[in-house]
Amino acid sequence: MNNVSILSIDLAKNVFQLLGIDEHGKPCFSKRVSRVKLHEIILNLPPCEVVMEACSSSHYWGRACLNSGHQVNLIPAQQNLH
Numbered sequence: 538m539n540n541v542s543i544l545s546i547d548l549a550k551n552v553f554q555l556l557g558i559d560e561h562g563k564p565c566f567s568k569r570v571s572r573v574k575l576h577e578i579i580l581n582l583p584p585c586e587v588v589m590e591a592c593s594s595s596h597y598w599g600r601a602c603l604n605s606g607h608q609v610n611l612i613p614a615q616q617n618l619h
Contacts, residue, residue: 539583540559540560540565541557541558541559541565541566541582541583541585542558542559542560542585542586543557543558543585543586543587543588544556544557544558544582544585544586544587544588544607545557545558545587545588545589546575546587546588546589546598547589547590548589548590548592548594548595548598551571551572552569552570552571553569553570553571553572553575554567554568554569555567555568555569555570555575555578575598576601579598579601579602579605579607580605582605582607584605584606584607584608585607585608586607586608586609586610587599587602587607587608587609587610588609588610588612589609589610589611589612590611590612590613590614591611591612591613591614592614595611596611599611
């Protein structure tokens with residue numbers, strides 16, 4: 538996970554889906570993690586860009602990522618990325 542340049546987080550209540558993207562735009566990992574494990578990953582991941590959908594819990598997780606040295610981007614739910 539040291540070669541991650543973008544971490545995408547699909548926020549949920551108890552289980553989160555993560556997708557790591559390397560500097561070439563290729564997926565380098567995909568995994569489901571618990572709330573506690575997400576905190577561990579955020580703390581141990583080298584600084585990168587973290588992207589997540591703007592929702593009620595995204596501000597909490599965004600602050601946790603910022604405090605760990607990551608750059609955070611919240612994307613509105615209605616934004617079409619295709």
